[in-house]
Amino acid sequence: xxxxxxxxxxxxxxxxxxxxxxxxxxxxxxxxxxxxxxxxxxxxxxxxxxxxxxxxxxxxxxxxxxxxxxxxxxxxxxxxxxxxxxxxxxxxxxxxxxxxxxxxxxxxxxxxxxxxxxxxxxxxxxxxxxxxxxxxxxxxxxxxxxxxxxxxxxxxxxxxxxxxxxxxxxxxxxxxxxxxxxxxxxxxxxxxxxxxxxxxxxxxxxxxxxxxxxxxxxxxxxxxxxxxxxxxxxxxxxxxxxxxxxxxxxxxxxxxxxxxxxxxxxxxxxxxxxxxxxxxxxxxxxxxxxxxxxxxxxxxxxxxx
Amino acid sequence: xxxxxxxxxxxxxxxxxxxxxxxxxxxxxxxxxxxxxxxxxxxxxxxxxxxxxxxxxxxxxxxxxxxxxxxxxxxxxxxxxxxxxxxxxxxxxxxxxxxxxxxxxxxxxxxxxxxxxxxxxxxxxxxxxxxxxxxxxxxxxxxxxxxxxxxxxxxxxxxxxxxxxxxxxxxxxxxxxxxxxxxxxxxxxxxxxxxxxxxxxxxxxxxxxxxxxxxxxxxxxxxxxxxxxxxxxxxxxxxxxxxxxxxxxxxxxxxxxxxxxx
Numbered sequence: 001x002x003x004x005x006x007x008x009x010x011x012x013x014x015x016x017x018x019x020x021x022x023x024x025x026x027x028x029x030x031x032x033x034x035x036x037x038x039x040x041x042x043x044x045x046x047x048x049x050x051x052x053x054x055x056x057x058x059x060x061x062x063x064x065x066x067x068x069x070x071x072x073x074x075x076x077x078x079x080x081x082x083x084x085x086x087x088x089x090x091x092x093x094x095x096x097x098x099x100x101x102x103x104x105x106x107x108x109x110x111x112x113x114x115x116x117x118x119x120x121x122x123x124x125x126x127x128x129x130x131x132x133x134x135x136x137x138x139x140x141x142x143x144x145x146x147x148x149x150x151x152x153x154x155x156x157x158x159x160x161x162x163x164x165x166x167x168x169x170x171x172x173x174x175x176x177x178x179x180x181x182x183x184x185x186x187x188x189x190x191x192x193x194x195x196x197x198x199x200x201x202x203x204x205x206x207x208x209x210x211x212x213x214x215x216x217x218x219x220x221x222x223x224x225x226x227x228x229x230x231x232x233x234x235x236x237x238x239x240x241x242x243x244x245x246x247x248x249x250x251x252x253x254x255x256x257x258x259x260x261x262x263x264x265x266x267x268x269x270x271x272x273x274x275x276x277x278x279x280x281x282x283x284x285x286x287x288x289x290x291x292x293x294x295x296x297x298x299x300x301x302x303x304x305x
Numbered sequence: 306x307x308x309x310x311x312x313x314x315x316x317x318x319x320x321x322x323x324x325x326x327x328x329x330x331x332x333x334x335x336x337x338x339x340x341x342x343x344x345x346x347x348x349x350x351x352x353x354x355x356x357x358x359x360x361x362x363x364x365x366x367x368x369x370x371x372x373x374x375x376x377x378x379x380x381x382x383x384x385x386x387x388x389x390x391x392x393x394x395x396x397x398x399x400x401x402x403x404x405x406x407x408x409x410x411x412x413x414x415x416x417x418x419x420x421x422x423x424x425x426x427x428x429x430x431x432x433x434x435x436x437x438x439x440x441x442x443x444x445x446x447x448x449x450x451x452x453x454x455x456x457x458x459x460x461x462x463x464x465x466x467x468x469x470x471x472x473x474x475x476x477x478x479x480x481x482x483x484x485x486x487x488x489x490x491x492x493x494x495x496x497x498x499x500x501x502x503x504x505x506x507x508x509x510x511x512x513x514x515x516x517x518x519x520x521x522x523x524x525x526x527x528x529x530x531x532x533x534x535x536x537x538x539x540x541x542x543x544x545x546x547x548x549x550x551x552x553x554x555x556x557x558x559x560x561x562x563x564x565x566x567x
Contacts (some may be wrong), residue, residue: 186356187471
């Protein structure tokens with residue numbers, strides 16, 4: 001799927017390439033939410049890591065002059081991951097609405113700090129220096145394509161690693177923990193440390209997504225940490241479903257496509273359009289868009305004999 | 306001496322309430338020990354102290370000559386003590402196979418968190434172990450059934466199977482037959498006990514049905530008011546006048562030929 005998307009890029013109009021880049025950068029954040037979703041946790045503050053990843057990229061370029069996209073992405077992901085390690089000590093002890101609200105509160109703290117920091121442009125934010133790729137410094141269309149391929153590459157690596165994680169002992173414990181934490185503890189596993197690891201994985205993915213988005217948009221502002229940003233990631237997660245890794249990417253792409261289409265066609269009503277899409281998804285595909293694939297598979301199996 | 310489990314002068318108090326006191330027991334390997342007593346007599350407190358769920362106020366516990374008093378329950382599990390529950394603790398949304406396979410993978414994992422992240426849950430080892438355990442507990446025909454639709458007896462077998470899949474040396478069964486109809490109890494216990502014998506597991510089981518205790522235990526501990534008031538073969542313990550006087554249910558179904566004591 002990624003190879004196909006990568007090969008098709010030069011043939012596509014520029015606006016599709018840029019829309020897809022943003023969608024696939026955000027898909028990483030959604031993938032992190034899927035990791036948490038599987039264990040029954042919803043984070044309403046994933047924008048925290050998204051914003052950290054984005055600001056780290058923007059600030060490094062501004063203060064140190066580091067513009068290499070590969071290095072910036074890695075540092076953005078690691079920085080968000082480190083914050084997640086610290087926050088995880090607190091967050092891993094909470095479940096359900098308390099987990100959701102606490103993560104929301106933490107992201108709003110960052111939002112508040114950024115809005116008040118005049119040296120970082122307060123609520124206006126500031127623009128991101130154009131990235132380079134191992135010395136190659138493209139402009140305009142070539143830059144867009146380079147960022148698109150970079151995003152696809154990061155997504156492919158993340159998809160493979162998260163897929164392997166879902167099949168690992170720690171990853172496969174998601175459903176058991178959701179079902180019966182006591183039993184998992186009595187089998188000799190610390191549930192909190194498993195959840196802590198999931199918070200960190202989701203944090204790293206959030207940071208990577210933010211770093212890519214910062215470069216693709218070319219601008220960062222405190223809204224990247226605002227609760228509506230977190231909300232849209234949760235929105236896409238519900239739309240996509242937690243059934244598979246691919247669902248996060250498909251869901252994110254559908255979301256961005258519907259949003260730009262709706263803004264284009266009926267500028268005043270685009271939120272209503274998105275809301276209707278979500279409502280229809282919940283009513284008819286309670287397990288998300290990802291469940292379409294498994295449904296089709298099952299139908300095929302039933303009809304065969 | 307080769308007692309697999311040794312407990313000395315064990316005491317547990319909650320404020321002014323003495324839940325257990327002066328418990329001294331030594332269990333040789335591969336023995337099957339029945340634990341009887343009324344509700345509140347200290348049986349579950351005793352079990353919970355061995356599994357590390359409760360920290361004893363006084364006294365010590367040794368497992369395979371290593372002191373485990375007050376160790377956290379996860380560490381005790383890793384040392385080779387496992388338990389099952391009065392109400393079966395299973396993962397309802399998973400199939401029987403996945404329930405057992407997850408338990409097997411957890412027992413076989415190594416290297417802490419990194420090991421858990423890098424080891425696949427369906428490794429050939431864990432899969433083989435899970436299949437063998439499902440076979441051992443005779444629940445093969447439910448292999449792919451989601452656990453939330455299982456009959457009560459199968460849930461119990463699954464719960465115990467999950468405790469056994471990691472090859473513990475000591476297993477604590479908390480009322481394995483609770484919630485099971487009288488007709489099914491013996492069949493269930495036959496399957497469980499023969500499975501545990503096959504794996505040479507030392508067993509402590511809490512049980513209220515004296516016929517089950519008499520039939521399956523090598524030895525019986527009778528609890529009353531927080532301590533052990535009788536310890537011996539099933540016949541000796543169940544026939545002792547003190548046990549018959551203090552523990553209800555013992556006298557209702559006297560073992561054949563024990564009428565003289567009643």
